[in-house]
Amino acid sequence: MKIQRRPTNVLLPVPLVLVSVAGDEGSPPDIVTLAWAGTVCSAPPMLSVSVRPSRHSYALLQRRHEFVVNLPRARQARQVDLCGNTSGRDTDKFAACGFHPVAAARVRAPMIAECPINIECVTRHRLSLGAHDLFVGEIVAVHYDEEVLDEHGRLQVAAVDALAYVHGEYWTLGRKVGSYGFTVGDAPVEVDESEDVGPEPSAGAASGSDVGGSQAGAGA
Amino acid sequence: MKIQRRPTNVLLPVPLVLVSVAGDEGSPPDIVTLAWAGTVCSAPPMLSVSVRPSRHSYALLQRRHEFVVNLPRARQARQVDLCGNTSGRDTDKFAACGFHPVAAARVRAPMIAECPINIECVTRHRLSLGAHDLFVGEIVAVHYDEEVLDEHGRLQVAAVDALAYVHGEYWTLGRKVGSYGFTVGDAPVEVDESEDVGPEPSAGAASGSDVGGSQAGAGA
Numbered sequence: 296m297k298i299q300r301r302p303t304n305v306l307l308p309v310p311l312v313l314v315s316v317a318g319d320e321g322s323p324p325d326i327v328t329l330a331w332a333g334t335v336c337s338a339p340p341m342l343s344v345s346v347r348p349s350r351h352s353y354a355l356l357q358r359r360h361e362f363v364v365n366l367p368r369a370r371q372a373r374q375v376d377l378c379g380n381t382s383g384r385d386t387d388k389f390a391a392c393g394f395h396p397v398a399a400a401r402v403r404a405p406m407i408a409e410c411p412i413n414i415e416c417v418t419r420h421r422l423s424l425g426a427h428d429l430f431v432g433e434i435v436a437v438h439y440d441e442e443v444l445d446e447h448g449r450l451q452v453a454a455v456d457a458l459a460y461v462h463g464e465y466w467t468l469g470r471k472v473g474s475y476g477f478t479v480g481d482a483p484v485e486v487d488e489s490e491d492v493g494p495e496p497s498a499g500a501a502s503g504s505d506v507g508g509s510q511a512g513a514g515a
Numbered sequence: 516m517k518i519q520r521r522p523t524n525v526l527l528p529v530p531l532v533l534v535s536v537a538g539d540e541g542s543p544p545d546i547v548t549l550a551w552a553g554t555v556c557s558a559p560p561m562l563s564v565s566v567r568p569s570r571h572s573y574a575l576l577q578r579r580h581e582f583v584v585n586l587p588r589a590r591q592a593r594q595v596d597l598c599g600n601t602s603g604r605d606t607d608k609f610a611a612c613g614f615h616p617v618a619a620a621r622v623r624a625p626m627i628a629e630c631p632i633n634i635e636c637v638t639r640h641r642l643s644l645g646a647h648d649l650f651v652g653e654i655v656a657v658h659y660d661e662e663v664l665d666e667h668g669r670l671q672v673a674a675v676d677a678l679a680y681v682h683g684e685y686w687t688l689g690r691k692v693g694s695y696g697f698t699v700g701d702a703p704v705e706v707d708e709s710e711d712v713g714p715e716p717s718a719g720a721a722s723g724s725d726v727g728g729s730q731a732g733a734g735a
Contacts, residue, residue, distance in 0.1 A: 296661045297633070298668075299620055302654040304560045305632055305670070306530055306584065308679050308688060309553060333529055333553020335565045336644035340524045343563065343649075345555045364526065369692055376698040400519055412525055413517070422640060424556035424651065429563075431644065434522040441516045448518075450525070452681050459528050459679060461672050461688065463695045468528060468679065469687035472589055475680075478596040 308459035311375055313365040313410060314344055316355040317403045324396055324405045326388040327352035328379030330460035331427060340434040345427035351383040356430060360418040361402035365410035368456040369467045375458065401435040411455050413438040528679035531595055533585040533630060534564055536575040537623045544616055544625045546608040547572035548599030550680035551647060560654040565647035571603040576650060580638040581622035585630035588676040589687045595678065621655040631675050633658040
Protein backbone atom coordinates (compact mmCIF):
# COMPACT_ATOMS: atom_id res chain seq x y z
CA MET A 296 0.00 0.00 0.00
CA LYS A 297 1.20 3.52 -0.85
CA ILE A 298 1.11 6.18 1.85
CA GLN A 299 1.16 9.82 0.78
CA ARG A 300 3.12 12.33 2.84
CA ARG A 301 3.87 16.02 2.60
CA PRO A 302 6.48 17.00 0.00
CA THR A 303 10.03 16.74 1.36
CA ASN A 304 13.49 16.02 0.01
CA VAL A 305 13.74 12.27 0.15
CA LEU A 306 15.90 11.56 -2.90
CA LEU A 307 18.48 9.02 -1.77
CA PRO A 308 21.33 8.25 -1.63
CA VAL A 309 22.96 11.60 -2.37
CA PRO A 310 26.70 12.33 -2.32
CA LEU A 311 28.47 13.88 0.64
CA VAL A 312 31.08 16.37 -0.46
CA LEU A 313 33.52 18.68 1.22
CA VAL A 314 33.65 21.87 -0.82
CA SER A 315 36.82 23.89 -0.33
CA VAL A 316 37.14 27.54 -1.26
CA ALA A 317 39.89 30.11 -0.97
CA GLY A 318 39.53 32.42 2.03
CA ASP A 319 39.56 36.18 2.03
CA GLU A 320 42.90 37.98 2.18
CA GLY A 321 44.63 36.92 5.39
CA SER A 322 41.98 34.27 6.21
CA PRO A 323 42.33 30.52 5.95
CA PRO A 324 40.51 28.65 3.21
CA ASP A 325 37.09 27.30 4.14
CA ILE A 326 35.44 23.90 3.89
CA VAL A 327 31.71 23.26 3.82
CA THR A 328 29.94 19.91 3.89
CA LEU A 329 27.14 19.62 1.35
CA ALA A 330 24.81 16.82 0.36
CA TRP A 331 22.73 18.82 -2.08
CA ALA A 332 25.14 18.02 -4.91
CA GLY A 333 24.96 16.03 -8.13
CA THR A 334 26.31 15.45 -11.61
CA VAL A 335 24.39 17.60 -14.08
CA CYS A 336 26.07 17.38 -17.50
CA SER A 337 28.35 14.94 -19.32
CA ALA A 338 29.93 17.30 -21.83
CA PRO A 339 31.31 19.56 -20.63
CA PRO A 340 31.54 17.62 -17.38
CA MET A 341 29.60 19.57 -14.80
CA LEU A 342 28.32 19.13 -11.28
CA SER A 343 26.12 21.24 -9.07
CA VAL A 344 26.25 22.16 -5.41
CA SER A 345 23.51 24.04 -3.56
CA VAL A 346 24.38 26.45 -0.76
CA ARG A 347 22.31 28.66 1.53
CA PRO A 348 23.07 32.37 1.09
CA SER A 349 23.52 32.64 4.87
CA ARG A 350 26.56 30.36 4.81
CA HIS A 351 30.05 31.78 5.15
CA SER A 352 31.14 29.66 2.19
CA TYR A 353 28.39 31.14 0.03
CA ALA A 354 30.03 34.57 0.04
CA LEU A 355 33.40 33.02 -0.78
CA LEU A 356 31.89 30.99 -3.63
CA GLN A 357 30.22 34.11 -4.96
CA ARG A 358 33.45 36.09 -4.98
CA ARG A 359 35.84 33.39 -6.18
CA HIS A 360 33.82 31.55 -8.84
CA GLU A 361 36.09 28.57 -8.21
CA PHE A 362 35.90 25.66 -5.81
CA VAL A 363 37.07 22.12 -5.24
CA VAL A 364 34.71 19.23 -4.52
CA ASN A 365 36.55 16.79 -2.29
CA LEU A 366 35.05 13.31 -1.83
CA PRO A 367 35.55 12.03 1.71
CA ARG A 368 36.13 8.48 2.89
CA ALA A 369 33.65 6.79 5.23
CA ARG A 370 36.32 6.87 7.94
CA GLN A 371 36.28 10.69 7.65
CA ALA A 372 32.64 10.89 8.79
CA ARG A 373 33.68 12.85 11.87
CA GLN A 374 35.31 15.56 9.77
CA VAL A 375 32.36 15.56 7.38
CA ASP A 376 29.95 16.12 10.24
CA LEU A 377 32.16 18.76 11.84
CA CYS A 378 32.40 20.79 8.61
CA GLY A 379 28.60 20.67 8.35
CA ASN A 380 28.06 21.85 11.92
CA THR A 381 30.58 24.66 12.35
CA SER A 382 31.09 27.92 10.48
CA GLY A 383 34.18 29.19 8.72
CA ARG A 384 33.39 32.57 10.29
CA ASP A 385 34.87 31.39 13.58
CA THR A 386 36.54 28.05 12.80
CA ASP A 387 39.59 27.20 10.72
CA LYS A 388 38.14 23.97 9.41
CA PHE A 389 41.35 22.65 7.90
CA ALA A 390 42.95 22.93 11.34
CA ALA A 391 39.89 21.58 13.17
CA CYS A 392 39.79 18.52 10.92
CA GLY A 393 43.51 17.86 10.74
CA PHE A 394 43.28 18.39 6.99
CA HIS A 395 46.03 19.87 4.84
CA PRO A 396 45.43 22.22 1.89
CA VAL A 397 47.21 21.37 -1.35
CA ALA A 398 47.39 23.74 -4.32
CA ALA A 399 45.03 22.78 -7.14
CA ALA A 400 46.15 22.74 -10.77
CA ARG A 401 43.56 25.00 -12.41
CA VAL A 402 41.73 26.92 -9.70
CA ARG A 403 42.74 29.02 -6.73
CA ALA A 404 40.74 26.98 -4.21
CA PRO A 405 42.81 24.45 -2.25
CA MET A 406 42.29 20.70 -2.41
CA ILE A 407 42.01 18.63 0.76
CA ALA A 408 45.08 16.37 0.75
CA GLU A 409 43.38 13.69 2.87
CA CYS A 410 40.41 13.15 0.50
CA PRO A 411 40.88 10.42 -2.14
CA ILE A 412 39.26 12.34 -5.01
CA ASN A 413 39.45 16.10 -5.65
CA ILE A 414 37.39 17.74 -8.38
CA GLU A 415 38.37 21.24 -9.49
CA CYS A 416 35.42 23.38 -10.63
CA VAL A 417 34.77 26.78 -12.15
CA THR A 418 31.30 28.24 -11.61
CA ARG A 419 29.35 28.59 -14.87
CA HIS A 420 25.79 29.26 -13.62
CA ARG A 421 24.05 30.25 -10.43
CA LEU A 422 20.32 29.87 -9.91
CA SER A 423 18.42 31.19 -6.88
CA LEU A 424 15.84 28.56 -5.98
CA GLY A 425 14.61 29.60 -2.54
CA ALA A 426 16.42 28.47 0.59
CA HIS A 427 19.36 27.46 -1.58
CA ASP A 428 21.25 28.79 -4.56
CA LEU A 429 22.37 26.22 -7.10
CA PHE A 430 25.94 26.63 -8.38
CA VAL A 431 26.75 24.75 -11.57
CA GLY A 432 30.48 24.12 -11.83
CA GLU A 433 32.40 22.94 -14.85
CA ILE A 434 34.93 20.28 -13.89
CA VAL A 435 38.36 21.42 -15.10
CA ALA A 436 40.64 18.86 -13.44
CA VAL A 437 40.39 15.76 -11.26
CA HIS A 438 42.96 14.32 -8.86
CA TYR A 439 43.07 10.84 -7.35
CA ASP A 440 45.01 9.32 -4.54
CA GLU A 441 47.34 6.78 -6.07
CA GLU A 442 45.83 3.97 -3.99
CA VAL A 443 42.31 4.30 -5.45
CA LEU A 444 43.61 3.60 -8.98
CA ASP A 445 44.60 0.16 -10.22
CA GLU A 446 47.72 -0.58 -12.23
CA HIS A 447 45.91 0.56 -15.42
CA GLY A 448 44.88 3.85 -13.88
CA ARG A 449 41.25 2.78 -13.45
CA LEU A 450 39.28 3.90 -10.42
CA GLN A 451 38.62 1.10 -7.93
CA VAL A 452 35.32 1.97 -6.29
CA ALA A 453 35.85 -0.22 -3.24
CA ALA A 454 39.20 1.47 -2.55
CA VAL A 455 37.52 4.87 -2.23
CA ASP A 456 35.60 3.85 0.93
CA ALA A 457 32.90 6.28 -0.16
CA LEU A 458 30.30 7.93 2.02
CA ALA A 459 26.66 8.57 1.10
CA TYR A 460 24.05 10.80 2.72
CA VAL A 461 20.81 8.97 3.26
CA HIS A 462 17.93 10.68 5.01
CA GLY A 463 20.02 12.38 7.68
CA GLU A 464 22.41 9.48 8.05
CA TYR A 465 25.93 8.71 6.83
CA TRP A 466 26.22 5.34 5.08
CA THR A 467 28.98 3.32 3.47
CA LEU A 468 28.49 1.55 0.15
CA GLY A 469 27.68 -2.15 0.24
CA ARG A 470 28.25 -4.39 -2.72
CA LYS A 471 28.16 -4.10 -6.49
CA VAL A 472 25.06 -5.68 -8.02
CA GLY A 473 25.77 -4.96 -11.67
CA SER A 474 27.40 -2.68 -14.18
CA TYR A 475 25.74 -0.28 -16.54
CA GLY A 476 24.55 -2.19 -19.62
CA PHE A 477 24.54 -5.64 -18.02
CA THR A 478 21.06 -6.43 -19.34
CA VAL A 479 22.11 -5.80 -22.94
CA GLY A 480 25.57 -7.32 -23.00
CA ASP A 481 28.89 -5.62 -22.65
CA ALA A 482 28.15 -2.78 -25.01
CA PRO A 483 25.26 -0.40 -24.45
CA VAL A 484 22.58 -0.32 -27.15
CA GLU A 485 23.40 3.26 -27.99
CA VAL A 486 26.38 5.17 -26.75
CA ASP A 487 24.30 8.30 -26.78
CA GLU A 488 21.72 6.78 -24.49
CA SER A 489 24.26 5.15 -22.28
CA GLU A 490 25.57 8.50 -21.34
CA ASP A 491 22.41 9.49 -19.55
CA VAL A 492 23.45 7.23 -16.74
CA GLY A 493 27.06 7.64 -17.70
CA PRO A 494 29.64 8.15 -18.78
CA GLU A 495 31.79 7.71 -15.80
CA PRO A 496 35.09 7.13 -17.56
CA SER A 497 37.84 5.86 -15.34
CA ALA A 498 40.64 8.03 -14.23
CA GLY A 499 41.73 6.96 -17.65
CA ALA A 500 44.82 5.95 -19.44
CA ALA A 501 47.68 8.38 -19.34
CA SER A 502 46.75 9.15 -22.94
CA GLY A 503 43.60 10.85 -21.70
CA SER A 504 41.54 8.41 -23.72
CA ASP A 505 37.79 8.59 -23.42
CA VAL A 506 37.56 4.86 -22.88
CA GLY A 507 36.25 4.53 -19.39
CA GLY A 508 36.66 2.23 -16.48
CA SER A 509 33.11 0.98 -16.29
CA GLN A 510 33.22 -2.76 -16.57
CA ALA A 511 30.13 -2.64 -18.75
CA GLY A 512 31.75 -0.20 -21.13
CA ALA A 513 29.25 2.49 -20.30
CA GLY A 514 31.96 5.07 -20.41
CA ALA A 515 33.13 4.11 -23.85
CA MET B 516 50.48 10.77 -3.91
CA LYS B 517 47.93 12.64 -6.00
CA ILE B 518 47.55 11.77 -9.67
CA GLN B 519 45.91 14.32 -11.96
CA ARG B 520 43.62 13.10 -14.74
CA ARG B 521 41.52 14.75 -17.38
CA PRO B 522 38.25 16.30 -16.15
CA THR B 523 35.41 13.76 -15.99
CA ASN B 524 32.28 13.23 -13.94
CA VAL B 525 33.49 11.26 -10.97
CA LEU B 526 31.18 12.56 -8.24
CA LEU B 527 30.02 9.48 -6.31
CA PRO B 528 27.77 7.96 -5.21
CA VAL B 529 24.88 9.50 -7.12
CA PRO B 530 21.25 8.40 -6.98
CA LEU B 531 19.66 6.09 -9.53
CA VAL B 532 16.14 7.16 -10.35
CA LEU B 533 13.41 5.98 -12.67
CA VAL B 534 11.69 9.07 -14.03
CA SER B 535 8.16 8.43 -15.28
CA VAL B 536 6.31 10.77 -17.60
CA ALA B 537 2.91 10.70 -19.27
CA GLY B 538 2.99 9.52 -22.89
CA ASP B 539 1.56 11.27 -25.89
CA GLU B 540 -2.10 10.73 -26.72
CA GLY B 541 -2.60 7.01 -27.33
CA SER B 542 0.94 6.12 -26.24
CA PRO B 543 1.97 4.45 -23.00
CA PRO B 544 3.77 6.45 -20.33
CA ASP B 545 7.56 6.36 -20.47
CA ILE B 546 10.26 5.59 -17.95
CA VAL B 547 13.86 6.75 -18.17
CA THR B 548 16.73 5.78 -15.88
CA LEU B 549 18.84 8.72 -14.78
CA ALA B 550 21.81 9.08 -12.47
CA TRP B 551 22.46 12.74 -13.11
CA ALA B 552 20.00 13.73 -10.37
CA GLY B 553 20.24 15.46 -7.02
CA THR B 554 18.54 17.44 -4.31
CA VAL B 555 18.95 21.15 -5.02
CA CYS B 556 16.81 23.15 -2.56
CA SER B 557 15.31 22.60 0.89
CA ALA B 558 12.47 25.11 0.74
CA PRO B 559 10.62 24.70 -1.45
CA PRO B 560 11.81 21.09 -1.70
CA MET B 561 13.37 20.68 -5.12
CA LEU B 562 15.40 18.14 -7.01
CA SER B 563 17.05 18.20 -10.40
CA VAL B 564 17.33 15.66 -13.18
CA SER B 565 19.50 16.08 -16.27
CA VAL B 566 18.37 14.65 -19.61
CA ARG B 567 19.89 14.65 -23.10
CA PRO B 568 17.71 16.46 -25.67
CA SER B 569 17.97 13.38 -27.93
CA ARG B 570 16.09 11.22 -25.46
CA HIS B 571 12.46 10.30 -26.05
CA SER B 572 11.65 11.26 -22.47
CA TYR B 573 13.14 14.72 -23.00
CA ALA B 574 10.38 15.70 -25.40
CA LEU B 575 7.74 14.37 -23.02
CA LEU B 576 9.29 16.26 -20.10
CA GLN B 577 9.36 19.42 -22.17
CA ARG B 578 5.70 19.14 -23.09
CA ARG B 579 4.30 17.93 -19.76
CA HIS B 580 6.26 19.96 -17.19
CA GLU B 581 5.45 17.20 -14.71
CA PHE B 582 7.21 13.99 -13.78
CA VAL B 583 7.59 11.43 -11.03
CA VAL B 584 10.97 10.40 -9.62
CA ASN B 585 10.67 6.76 -8.54
CA LEU B 586 13.42 5.34 -6.33
CA PRO B 587 14.19 1.72 -7.22
CA ARG B 588 15.23 -1.11 -4.93
CA ALA B 589 18.59 -2.84 -5.41
CA ARG B 590 16.71 -5.97 -6.46
CA GLN B 591 15.25 -3.93 -9.34
CA ALA B 592 18.69 -3.39 -10.89
CA ARG B 593 17.65 -5.32 -14.00
CA GLN B 594 14.72 -2.98 -14.66
CA VAL B 595 16.89 0.04 -13.89
CA ASP B 596 19.45 -1.08 -16.44
CA LEU B 597 16.79 -1.94 -19.01
CA CYS B 598 15.16 1.50 -18.75
CA GLY B 599 18.58 3.06 -19.29
CA ASN B 600 19.36 0.97 -22.36
CA THR B 601 16.11 1.00 -24.33
CA SER B 602 14.05 3.83 -25.77
CA GLY B 603 10.42 4.66 -25.16
CA ARG B 604 10.19 5.29 -28.91
CA ASP B 605 9.96 1.56 -29.54
CA THR B 606 9.54 0.00 -26.10
CA ASP B 607 6.66 0.12 -23.61
CA LYS B 608 8.93 0.19 -20.58
CA PHE B 609 6.20 -0.43 -18.01
CA ALA B 610 5.36 -3.65 -19.86
CA ALA B 611 9.01 -4.60 -20.45
CA CYS B 612 9.79 -4.19 -16.76
CA GLY B 613 6.63 -5.75 -15.37
CA PHE B 614 5.89 -2.42 -13.71
CA HIS B 615 2.40 -1.05 -13.12
CA PRO B 616 1.47 2.63 -13.44
CA VAL B 617 -0.49 4.18 -10.57
CA ALA B 618 -2.14 7.58 -10.75
CA ALA B 619 -0.22 10.27 -8.88
CA ALA B 620 -1.97 12.73 -6.55
CA ARG B 621 -0.82 16.06 -7.95
CA VAL B 622 0.67 15.51 -11.40
CA ARG B 623 -0.43 13.72 -14.55
CA ALA B 624 2.67 11.51 -14.76
CA PRO B 625 2.15 7.99 -13.42
CA MET B 626 3.99 6.54 -10.45
CA ILE B 627 5.67 3.14 -10.63
CA ALA B 628 3.74 0.92 -8.20
CA GLU B 629 6.73 -1.38 -7.60
CA CYS B 630 9.12 1.38 -6.44
CA PRO B 631 9.18 2.02 -2.67
CA ILE B 632 9.33 5.83 -2.91
CA ASN B 633 7.62 8.03 -5.51
CA ILE B 634 8.31 11.76 -5.69
CA GLU B 635 5.89 13.93 -7.67
CA CYS B 636 7.53 16.94 -9.34
CA VAL B 637 6.52 20.01 -11.32
CA THR B 638 9.23 21.57 -13.51
CA ARG B 639 10.19 25.07 -12.34
CA HIS B 640 13.41 25.72 -14.30
CA ARG B 641 15.26 24.30 -17.24
CA LEU B 642 18.88 25.09 -18.02
CA SER B 643 20.73 24.01 -21.17
CA LEU B 644 24.22 23.02 -20.10
CA GLY B 645 25.67 21.21 -23.13
CA ALA B 646 25.08 17.50 -23.62
CA HIS B 647 22.35 17.65 -20.98
CA ASP B 648 19.54 19.96 -19.98
CA LEU B 649 18.98 20.37 -16.26
CA PHE B 650 15.35 20.25 -15.13
CA VAL B 651 14.66 21.60 -11.66
CA GLY B 652 11.47 20.12 -10.25
CA GLU B 653 9.55 21.25 -7.21
CA ILE B 654 8.45 18.29 -5.11
CA VAL B 655 4.69 18.51 -4.64
CA ALA B 656 3.91 15.11 -3.06
CA VAL B 657 5.75 12.00 -1.89
CA HIS B 658 4.45 8.45 -1.57
CA TYR B 659 5.98 5.58 0.39
CA ASP B 660 5.37 1.88 0.40
CA GLU B 661 3.92 1.02 3.78
CA GLU B 662 6.76 -1.39 4.55
CA VAL B 663 9.51 1.27 4.38
CA LEU B 664 7.87 3.27 7.19
CA ASP B 665 8.02 2.28 10.84
CA GLU B 666 5.04 2.38 13.21
CA HIS B 667 5.60 6.13 13.73
CA GLY B 668 5.62 6.84 10.00
CA ARG B 669 9.40 7.34 9.89
CA LEU B 670 11.37 6.19 6.89
CA GLN B 671 13.53 3.13 7.57
CA VAL B 672 16.53 3.49 5.30
CA ALA B 673 17.49 -0.19 5.44
CA ALA B 674 13.97 -1.21 4.38
CA VAL B 675 14.29 0.75 1.15
CA ASP B 676 17.04 -1.53 -0.21
CA ALA B 677 18.35 1.51 -2.10
CA LEU B 678 20.52 1.51 -5.18
CA ALA B 679 23.39 3.91 -5.93
CA TYR B 680 25.25 4.64 -9.16
CA VAL B 681 28.98 4.57 -8.65
CA HIS B 682 31.30 5.06 -11.59
CA GLY B 683 29.32 2.93 -14.04
CA GLU B 684 28.31 0.37 -11.44
CA TYR B 685 25.18 -0.32 -9.42
CA TRP B 686 25.81 -0.62 -5.68
CA THR B 687 23.76 -1.32 -2.59
CA LEU B 688 24.17 0.69 0.60
CA GLY B 689 26.32 -0.82 3.32
CA ARG B 690 26.04 0.31 6.91
CA LYS B 691 25.24 3.46 8.80
CA VAL B 692 28.33 5.11 10.29
CA GLY B 693 26.67 8.11 11.93
CA SER B 694 23.82 10.58 11.86
CA TYR B 695 23.95 14.22 10.94
CA GLY B 696 25.12 16.22 13.95
CA PHE B 697 26.74 13.34 15.80
CA THR B 698 29.91 15.33 16.48
CA VAL B 699 27.99 18.12 18.21
CA GLY B 700 25.41 16.16 20.17
CA ASP B 701 21.86 15.36 19.24
CA ALA B 702 20.90 18.84 18.17
CA PRO B 703 22.67 20.62 15.34
CA VAL B 704 24.47 23.84 16.25
CA GLU B 705 22.17 25.85 14.04
CA VAL B 706 19.04 24.60 12.39
CA ASP B 707 19.78 26.89 9.50
CA GLU B 708 23.18 25.35 8.98
CA SER B 709 21.95 21.84 9.50
CA GLU B 710 19.76 22.16 6.50
CA ASP B 711 22.67 22.39 4.13
CA VAL B 712 23.14 18.68 4.55
CA GLY B 713 19.50 18.32 5.43
CA PRO B 714 16.77 18.44 6.14
CA GLU B 715 15.62 15.03 5.28
CA PRO B 716 12.51 14.93 7.42
CA SER B 717 10.89 11.58 7.77
CA ALA B 718 7.78 10.64 5.98
CA GLY B 719 6.47 12.48 8.97
CA ALA B 720 3.61 12.26 11.33
CA ALA B 721 0.17 12.32 9.84
CA SER B 722 0.00 15.88 11.13
CA GLY B 723 2.49 16.88 8.48
CA SER B 724 4.85 18.04 11.19
CA ASP B 725 8.24 19.32 10.13
CA VAL B 726 9.98 17.20 12.73
CA GLY B 727 11.99 14.75 10.77
CA GLY B 728 13.08 11.19 11.03
CA SER B 729 16.80 11.80 11.24
CA GLN B 730 18.00 10.24 14.44
CA ALA B 731 20.27 13.22 14.95
CA GLY B 732 17.41 15.63 14.62
CA ALA B 733 18.87 17.20 11.49
CA GLY B 734 15.43 17.44 10.02
CA ALA B 735 14.00 19.26 13.00
